Amino acid sequence: MAKTGIRQLADHLGISIGTVSRALNDRPDVNPETRKRVLAAATDFGYVPNQSGRSLRQGTTNTIGFIVESGTDGSGSNDNFFLEVFGAIQHVFARHNLDLVVLPCSTDEDPLHHLQRMVSRRIVDALIISATRRKDPRISFLADAHIPFITLGRSSTPGPHPWLDLDFEGVANTAMDRLVAKGHRRIALGLPSNDINLGFLLLDGYKAGLERQEIAFDPALVLRAASSEQGGYQLAHEVLSMGNRPTAVLLVHELMAIGLYRRMNDAGLEPGKDLSVIGFRESPLSRFLIPALTCFKLSLRDLGQALGESLLATIPAYAEHYPQGTVRRVWPMELVPGDSDGPPRM
Amino acid sequence: MAKTGIRQLADHLGISIGTVSRALNDRPDVNPETRKRVLAAATDFGYVPNQSGRSLRQGTTNTIGFIVESGTDGSGSNDNFFLEVFGAIQHVFARHNLDLVVLPCSTDEDPLHHLQRMVSRRIVDALIISATRRKDPRISFLADAHIPFITLGRSSTPGPHPWLDLDFEGVANTAMDRLVAKGHRRIALGLPSNDINLGFLLLDGYKAGLERQEIAFDPALVLRAASSEQGGYQLAHEVLSMGNRPTAVLLVHELMAIGLYRRMNDAGLEPGKDLSVIGFRESPLSRFLIPALTCFKLSLRDLGQALGESLLATIPAYAEHYPQGTVRRVWPMELVPGDSDGPPRM
């Protein structure tokens, strides 16, 4: 069985390849009758257009890339986080016959390296990048290269691109209000150790919360650790050995909570009693921890869908279906109370 | 600045495009002198070959796909299982200028759908598929289509393809030996609820272990649940309400341990004392759980590297660098003792 190209179809039907192509691409100038015949033959032969030929001709690949960090420090995106977001994006793209591919990029290599390769080789038409840094060279690079893209996460490097980001300030604010309402005054903040932008945003919200509650900001209470179990363990160790020990801590990542629980257990202390903990993103993990972790809910499905649609809105060829324009939106998160935060122990 | 194709380079250097192409592709029949000039001009102009053109001509895309399941039942891992394996594979492929793309496939759609699309559109040259089923239609499909591929996980559908798989039988065997040595006789087995092949393999090892220890097999002790926290919770519930309650349980997934811990805690029971637990794959999580989970270690980096190299070994164009032939290997795992398994409580 010879490879079925558009030419085989044309030969078989006794018409020209041009007509076949037009029929398959829903062009208006083709007889409905012949279109029907073409489509029938296509499914009959199991024909699918060769993407390389198509890409070469029209300079577009129908593929969109999603760059995710595969760092070993677990900085934010673990498997089920990005897999779920991914599924939602894919669902949006499938409507337009767009393929979505994930491009893992390890944290210890030049973040631009992959980008340059993808962009210059014309492998993807557009990109989604995550884990944006405070100053992110990828943004200016993509803007210069005129590649449509959206970022999951704000950045201080400006650009005309759309972005979506979680409401870190809001999260920090409500967490602070909640803790203060329970009687806490010394509240530590566990930030990521890299320069990912969400760390700065959380810090902003934390400070705002302090200010609103008229509590003085103490730099010693701002700690940094890897966003992993190990990081949480070390962070807890640091907290527990502080002279004027804080009574509560707000963590940037739910994995840190696990390490913190462990360290407290080693010291014979109980989370929620001896030290209150509020995590960040809710995951299946959170409510199965002992005690259940107070944290913030987020629909990954909705987030992914918004990501996909917002990106398409900025690509001329698809913009008509998504009249929202270029989206720059902060995504709200809702508090899910657990048992990990209580009144401070006197 | 006009797009720099191979033609621009040729014009600028005053030579033909054929020579330029040969120079860039390290063909032997080109003057070392001109090659140097071509390479210089290429980096000068920032030239990178257009992948579509190249693919169209030589019928190969220099892209390899990795299909991973993005089920919503949380059957993935909570840490960077895939991300870490990707990193290692990518590292191998980078040596040959191959791109790795990840193609998540949700569990509730036809698993062949993506495959057909990728294969017929000639988007990838080869594939890595994971989570192989007992009977896996993808295997025969790919074999029929003559697409090189490797599976992470054995299957009972035969095929000439290479595979890598974890040593589930071995794991079950040593777990059983260990538990029996501690005095356990009634040992439950927590299997995944779908028909993924590892469930059958674990069961085989479990039965072999029983037989070697001369313990009768009791079908009531084989339980099935989702590979998630929720699944572990339900499984624990089932175990605790059994008439003749088992004293130990072997779990297929570390996330299940979390749910199980939780359920035991709710019942005022302590893992490792009231019920011994052995998990499967070690992850950062395992040793931060309370008590630390006894489980089996695995180097994801090595596994990924072996996956990549074994796949390349079966692709004619790259086989020369990997003389290992088609690999079918069971990957050993090493027990990491924790505090979750002790002697049975009388």
Place this chain on the structure above:
DNA sequence: AGTAGCGTTGTAAACGTTTACGGGATTGCG
């Protein structure tokens, strides 16, 4: 000197598709 061989280069044809263009047939209308 003729010729075989080698090293290097140019030429042009592919790969599979889309699409601008033109042309033939048919229709509609004055």
Place this chain on the structure above:
DNA sequence: CGCAATCCCGTAAACGTTTACAACGCTACT
């Protein structure tokens, strides 16, 4: 009947690359 408009279709040129083939100049050998 003549002309224009409409509808449909075929032709052929692109897109950027690789590569078989021919051709060239040169050396070396018979």
